[in-house]
Amino acid sequence: MxxxxxxxxxxxxxxxxxxxxxxxxxxxxxxxxxxxxxxxxxxxxxxxxxxxxxxxxxxxxxxxxxxxxxxxxxxxxxxxxxxxxxxxxxxxxxxxxxxxxxxxxxxxxxxxxxxxxxxxxxxxxxxxxxxxxxxxxxxxxxxxxxxxxxxVEPGLSDVFARYAADHLFSEIDELGTRDGANLVVRDEAGNEIFAPSFSIWTTIEECLNPPVVWEKDKGWFTTEPFSEPEVFVFPEGIGPVECVNVEHEEVLLMPRWIDAKRVTFKYGLGNEFIGILKTLHQLGLDKTEPLTVRSPNGPVQVAPRDVVAAGLPDPASIGPLMTGKTCAGLWVTGVGNDGARREVYLYHVADNEWTMTEYESQCVVWxxxxxxxxxxxxxxxxxxxxxxxxxxxxxxxxxxxxxxxxxxxxxxxxxxxxxxxxxxxx
Amino acid sequence: MxxxxxxxxxxxxxxxxxxxxxxxxxxxxxxxxxxxxxxxxxxxxxxxxxxxxxxxxxxxxxxxxxxxxxxxxxxxxxxxxxxxxxxxxxxxxxxxxxxxxxxxxxxxxxxxxxxxxxxxxxxxxxxxxxxxxxxxxxxxxxxxxxxxxxxVEPGLSDVFARYAADHLFSEIDELGTRDGANLVVRDEAGNEIFAPSFSIWTTIEECLNPPVVWEKDKGWFTTEPFSEPEVFVFPEGIGPVECVNVEHEEVLLMPRWIDAKRVTFKYGLGNEFIGILKTLHQLGLDKTEPLTVRSPNGPVQVAPRDVVAAGLPDPASIGPLMTGKTCAGLWVTGVGNDGARREVYLYHVADNEWTMTEYESQCVVWxxxxxxxxxxxxxxxxxxxxxxxxxxxxxxxxxxxxxxxxxxxxxxxxxxxxxxxxxxxx
CATH class of the missing domain: 3.40.50.720 (NAD(P)-binding Rossmann-like Domain)
Incomplete structure (x- = not known):
């Protein structure tokens, strides 16, 4: 290879x-x-x-x-x-x-x-x-x-879906990817700063596009951004995080190969981050079409979203300033192989301290x-x-x-x- | 002339x-x-x-x-x-x-x-x-x-201060400029949109700089942004608006010529606008130093605040989409000429409907x-x-x-x- x-x-x-x-x-x-x-x-x-x-x-x-x-x-x-x-x-x-x-x-x-x-x-x-x-x-x-x-999402979440269908369930109601973390980034002085752990460009794309949901009777459909808020409890000390529907590949992939009644993706954005994304949208700062903006060298063409991204720390560089864990997983509900109701969360957790020590790579990226x-x-x-x-x-x-x-x-x-x-x- | x-x-x-x-x-x-x-x-x-x-x-x-x-x-x-x-x-x-x-x-x-x-x-x-x-x-x-x-502010507010000192008060405790409005901007479809009625560039400068306050015993000093929130009731139907300390010229001008114990400026930003300004600051989008940003024509130098301004409607152009009134005024407390306690609000209101009809100019600008x-x-x-x-x-x-x-x-x-x-x- x-x-x-x-x-x-x-x-x-x-x-x-x-x-x-x-x-x-x-x-x-x-x-x-x-x-x-x-x-x-x-x-x-x-x-x-x-x-x-x-x-x-x-x-x-x-x-x-x-x-x-x-x-x-x-x-x-x-x-x-x-x-x-x-x-x-x-x-x-x-x-x-x-x-x-x-x-x-x-x-x-x-x-x-x-x-x-x-x-x-x-x-x-x-x-x-x-x-x-x-x-x-x-x-x-x-x-x-x-x-x-x-x-990891999509990817490992889809692997979990196939595993649940083949080995854990005889009938699936919902394949619900649930992603959450307790990551905190602090500056050198120890003050918490706003520094998303994943590309803000992609995060805006995912979170402000209309979320997509799949249902067996209805096929794919969309909702308002940040719909169906739900507090999901993540394992290994992360705890409860507010999750909302977000457009994500799992919802488009899983129904093509796996039999389920409903497929969703919810992202544990938390209230503060949801507020920031709403403000960016309200001010048109999520846009990807270039605007004409004055600059020291005369008017230039620049996309507001590229400016937002350029002004934030590079997600790959914040590893040393970050503490906490990130969890990717799939929440599956339905009927188990024994015929009884079953609800399972399949997940993988990455701890930033470990990924930094082993790979000098922050945990979400790793x-x-x-x-x-x-x-x-x-x-x-x-x-x-x-x-x-x-x-x-x-x-x-x-x-x-x-x-x-x-x-x-x-x-x-x-x-x-x-x-x-x-x-x-x- | x-x-x-x-x-x-x-x-x-x-x-x-x-x-x-x-x-x-x-x-x-x-x-x-x-x-x-x-x-x-x-x-x-x-x-x-x-x-x-x-x-x-x-x-x-x-x-x-x-x-x-x-x-x-x-x-x-x-x-x-x-x-x-x-x-x-x-x-x-x-x-x-x-x-x-x-x-x-x-x-x-x-x-x-x-x-x-x-x-x-x-x-x-x-x-x-x-x-x-x-x-x-x-x-x-x-x-x-x-x-x-x-x-108008500074300007008319300072004229009011001199008027209060010369004609209404024998002793002044506070000269407090208070600015508020009930303006709403709607798009063609009738949906409320975010469109500040004054230069966003200047508004960010005013609101995110440390607010300045003057006190007779202390001279000029600063506070955290958005300090001393106060609900002030504005006249002519505008009603109560949340006001906070903001850096403004009145505080630097009035104490040079008028005797008072305290001089402040509070702006009726409202909670939503305060939240937006805090988010812009958190993301560094208030900055005026140019960043290097990718563009369709290669990397360019552009200041985030200029991008925020370029993405919003021109305040001078939103008059036809706006309804409501703006109020500029001075809240004066102290002892009146008759020796009794006195608290007076001196103000001027501009109604957008009138300024548009008479001048094709929106009310804050006019x-x-x-x-x-x-x-x-x-x-x-x-x-x-x-x-x-x-x-x-x-x-x-x-x-x-x-x-x-x-x-x-x-x-x-x-x-x-x-x-x-x-x-x-x-």
């Missing part, structure tokens, strides 16, 4: 660092628009693991917005798998470049949605991933695989990066095979969770997942 | 329109960085009042950031008075240009402050107007007058513009005279309020002010 990693930002950097401890691939090309970022990742690997390990890595410059450039870099390095780790707005071009180069493809977020023009808060317009699924016949014809949505590396290893081994455009739930979940959980000493990733049976039987 | 009006934005435009109904000046040169704005103001006057009235106006291009250019335009037109109607950041250059050209000067906001480097929320650093007052000897030497802070025109008329008549750098309270308030209140039919401005005695005597 020869991998082209597109993007050496927070998640791309962590993917390379996690992969450096594994032997399943022959070559991993770390590419970025700014080649210095790619080189810096490889230097870290050389310093940590030595030059032999680092010799399996190479740096390249890439323009993710140009499919021809993506294909050219992939061909130059004889790449078999393109691992997309740039912002979702570049999904169409990286996706097209991989197919043009005859490579398989993985990403962690799918092609973007467009709200319904007339009824944005009740009907779907262009859905997340629609552009990619529309091209599935091309991938099938070419005999190539695009494994889409293979981060947790996202872990899962595509495991998937690549299963593909390299031939444990997972497929063609066309497939979500993580199209593959057998058991070997994924087994490899993830198995101790490092025994060749696994040493990352056990949790399973909480929450139904109180009287 | 030959006037150079610098700036044909919302307030500058309204100054020209108000002046068009008066005969006290020989020439008014409307100047702007964008000469088309100046020309458009004069075209409006020609259409409304005829070519004879409009012939007393001329349009010019000006660079308010360049004192030499300000002086050159002033000299070219033989200007006697420079009326500054651009953003406060250009105060130093317009101020210097006027003196260089040997003209008198008026503005509606004073040179900007800089917070104290070590104790921003308890001690003052550079105060509003400090730069201008430091140059007072130059103005005195040249025999020229700079009448600073002569809008109310600001009214007062410098009255002041210019008093200077032209020789009723007000002075040299050096002086605030409105350095002049006799009675002729100002008389000219303002007198009916239009009798040669006045037809804008009565209100006086509410609020102390309930038991």
């Amino acid at each position: 020869r991998i082209l990693l597109v993007g050496a930002g927070g998640v791309g950097n962590a993917i390379a660092k996690i992969a450096a401890r594994r032997t399943f691939f022959e070559k991993l090309v770390v590419s970025d628009y700014d080649i210095a970022r790619a080189q810096s990742t490889i230097s870290w690997i050389a310093a940590k693991h030595g030059v032999t390990v680092a010799s399996r890595f190479a740096a390249a410059r890439i323009d993710a917005s140009d499919p021809d450039d993506v294909a050219a870099v992939a061909r130059e390095h004889g790449v078999t798998h393109v691992m997309n780790a740039v912002e979702p707005k570049f999904v169409p071009t990286v996706f097209a470049g991989a197919l043009a180069a005859g490579a398989d493809y993985l990403d962690m977020a799918m092609s973007l949605s467009e709200p319904h023009h007339t009824y944005p808060h009740s009907q779907t317009g262009v859905k997340l991933g629609d552009d990619q699924f529309a091209q599935a016949p091309d991938w099938e014809t070419e005999g190539r695989l695009a494994l889409v949505g293979m981060g 947790q996202t990066a872990l899962n595509p590396v495991i998937a690549l290893e299963l593909l390299a081994a031939g444990t997972w095979t497929g063609r066309g455009v497939l979500g993580p739930e199209a593959f057998d979940a058991a070997p994924f969770l087994e490899l993830m959980s198995r101790p490092v000493a025994d060749g696994g990733y040493g990352q056990p997942f949790g399973l909480e049976d929450r139904l109180v039987t009287t | 030959r006037i150079l009006l610098v700036g044909a934005g919302g307030v500058g435009n309204a100054i020209a329109k108000i002046a068009a109904r008066r005969t006290f000046f020989e020439k008014l040169v409307v100047s702007d960085y964008d000469i088309a704005r100046a020309q458009s103001t004069i075209s409006w006057i020609a259409a409304k009042h005829g070519v004879t009235v409009a012939s007393r106006f001329a349009a010019a291009r000006i660079d308010a950031s360049d004192p030499d250019d300000v002086a050159a335009v002033a000299r070219e037109h033989g200007v006697t008075h420079v009326m500054n109607a651009v953003e406060p950041k250009f105060v130093p250059t317009v101020f210097a240009g006027a003196l260089a050209a040997g003209a008198d000067y008026l503005d509606m906001a004073m040179s900007l402050s800089e917070p104290h480097h070590t104790y921003p929320h308890s001690q003052t650093g550079v105060k509003l107007g400090d730069d201008q007052f430091a140059q007072a000897p130059d103005w005195e030497t040249e025999g020229r007058l700079a009448l600073v802070g002569m809008g 109310q600001t513009a009214l007062n410098p025109v009255i002041a210019l008329e008093l200077l032209a008549a020789g009723t007000w005279t002075g040299r050096g750098v002086l605030g409105p309270e350095a002049f006799d308030a009675a002729p100002f309020l008389e000219l303002m209140s007198r009916p239009v039919a009798d040669g006045g401005y037809g804008q009565p002010f209100g006086l509410e005695d609020r102390l309930v005597t038991t």
